[in-house]
Amino acid sequence: MGFDVLITHNHRPLLLEVNHHPSLSTDTPLDLVIKRSLLIDTLSIVSPQHVDKLGYFKSRWEQESQATHSAQATRLNKPKEQ
Numbered sequence: 001m002g003f004d005v006l007i008t009h010n011h012r013p014l015l016l017e018v019n020h021h022p023s024l025s026t027d028t029p030l031d032l033v034i035k036r037s038l039l040i041d042t043l044s045i046v047s048p049q050h051v052d053k054l055g056y057f058k059s060r061w062e063q064e065s066q067a068t069h070s071a072q073a074t075r076l077n078k079p080k081e082q
Helices: 029-046 053-077
Strands: 002-007 013-019
Touching: 029 053
Parallel strands: none
Antiparallel strands: 002 013
């Protein structure tokens, strides 16, 4: 389950919504940008200092991004079947 919580200026949590099956999959480029930023920000806030989780995820996203761009270039350069 996923819980969306807003923290007020006086540090009170307010429950906004509960997601039964939250997804971090990305279906669009905008979705990727939003969810990547969400994870980077979250990890930078909650990650222990002695573990470089942020660096790990950044390197993974860079690898995935390169693979995605490579696949898109291949698809764009592929001749159309007639």
